[in-house]
Amino acid sequence: xxxxxxxxxxxxxxxxxxxxxxxxxxxxxxxxxxQFNKQKHKKQEILQGKTIVNLFFEPSTRTLISFELAAKxxxxxxxxxxxxxxxxxxxxxxxxxxxxxxxxxxxxxxxRHPAAGAVKMIAQQVKACVINAGDxxxxxxxxALLDAFILRxxxxxxxxxxxAICGDILHSRVARSNINILTKLGANxxxxxxxxxxxxxxxxxxxxxxxxxxxxxxxxxxxxxxxxQKERMVSAFVxxxxxxxxxxxLTRKKLFMAQGSCVVMHPGPINRGVEIASELFxxxxxxxxxxxxxxxxxxxxxxFETLACATGQQL
Ligand code: NCD
Numbered sequence: 001x002x003x004x005x006x007x008x009x010x011x012x013x014x015x016x017x018x019x020x021x022x023x024x025x026x027x028x029x030x031x032x033x034x035q036f037n038k039q040k041h042k043k044q045e046i047l048q049g050k051t052i053v054n055l056f057f058e059p060s061t062r063t064l065i066s067f068e069l070a071a072k073x074x075x076x077x078x079x080x081x082x083x084x085x086x087x088x089x090x091x092x093x094x095x096x097x098x099x100x101x102x103x104x105x106x107x108x109x110x111x112r113h114p115a116a117g118a119v120k121m122i123a124q125q126v127k128a129c130v131i132n133a134g135d136x137x138x139x140x141x142x143x144a145l146l147d148a149f150i151l152r153x154x155x156x157x158x159x160x161x162x163x164a165i166c167g168d169i170l171h172s173r174v175a176r177s178n179i180n181i182l183t184k185l186g187a188n189x190x191x192x193x194x195x196x197x198x199x200x201x202x203x204x205x206x207x208x209x210x211x212x213x214x215x216x217x218x219x220x221x222x223x224x225x226x227x228x229q230k231e232r233m234v235s236a237f238v239x240x241x242x243x244x245x246x247x248x249x250l251t252r253k254k255l256f257m258a259q260g261s262c263v264v265m266h267p268g269p270i271n272r273g274v275e276i277a278s279e280l281f282x283x284x285x286x287x288x289x290x291x292x293x294x295x296x297x298x299x300x301x302x303x304f305e306t307l308a309c310a311t312g313q314q315l
Pocket of ligand 1 (some may be wrong): 062063080140143174226265
């Protein structure tokens with residue numbers, strides 16, 4: 001008899017604890033929402049009567065709007081906490097703020113915070129289902145899931161595929177979450193960065209480190225470029241942005257070293273002329289950056305639906 005699958009997580013806090021079945025389930029569910037979003041009538045009732053609070057202690061454009069739109073498309077009410085006029089400026093700490101908002105009985109809290117581990121701390125203190133929208137340099141699960149979605153769409157099965165991640169890997173929660181998910185999906189990863197921006201740890205066998213972009217990119221099926229996370233840097237990690245671009249910035253010329261059909265990705269926000277050449281970004285046929293944004297909406301709908309189902313919240 002076939003085993004019945006269920007998603008056994010109350011919150012989505014990290015990718016490390018997701019099984020291959022969890023990941024595949026989320027990717028398949030997002031596929032449904034991506035198609036549904038192409039229809040004229042885009043509204044669904046999966047979260048009808050539910051309340052979502054977006055609690056972002058760090059700036060965000062894509063992730064915040066994506067979670068908001070995903071919740072609204074599924075029929076929920078959404079409240080965004082405006083940090084500029086919130087009580088943080090009156091000295092309230094983030095945990096007290098989260099507990100107070102939880103008293104309004106939201107069904108989901110989407111939290112972004114500059115400190116690694118802060119989102120998990122909130123999840124332990126509130127009744128709402130908590131989704132991590134990025135905690136310091138730790139994890140950004142929804143971004144890595146949407147990246148895996150695009151990669152699967154472009155490359156098919158990721159088993160044995162060569163995927164490069166290039167840039168500020170040390171401070172990137174996107175890199176950390178992608179490493180977890182893509183290795184679980186069987187990809188070989190190449191981490192490309194100056195030594196100062198690579199974590200000083202031994203990675204698993206199917207992960208290799210490169211200090212030169214031109215070598216690391218040779219024959220890869222996909223390359224994910226990352227922004228220098230200056231807000232997390234405690235000292236100068238690169239001599240200058242110009243020097244970083246010369247060595248690690250992606251240009252048309254360097255892209256010739258990869259597979260002809262290499263999938264070029266970036267989670268945004270992009271710094272033109274630092275991690276990617278302006279002319280390369282302006283050539284929409286050369287990258288899938290806007291498709292990542294579109295997939296992000298579908299993936300966040302899939303996350304809501306899956307968690308609502310797992311916690312018995314669905315209508
Ligand atoms: C990323 C983040 O916030 O970690 N952006 C995003 O969510 N799309 C990457 C970044 O800020 O560089």
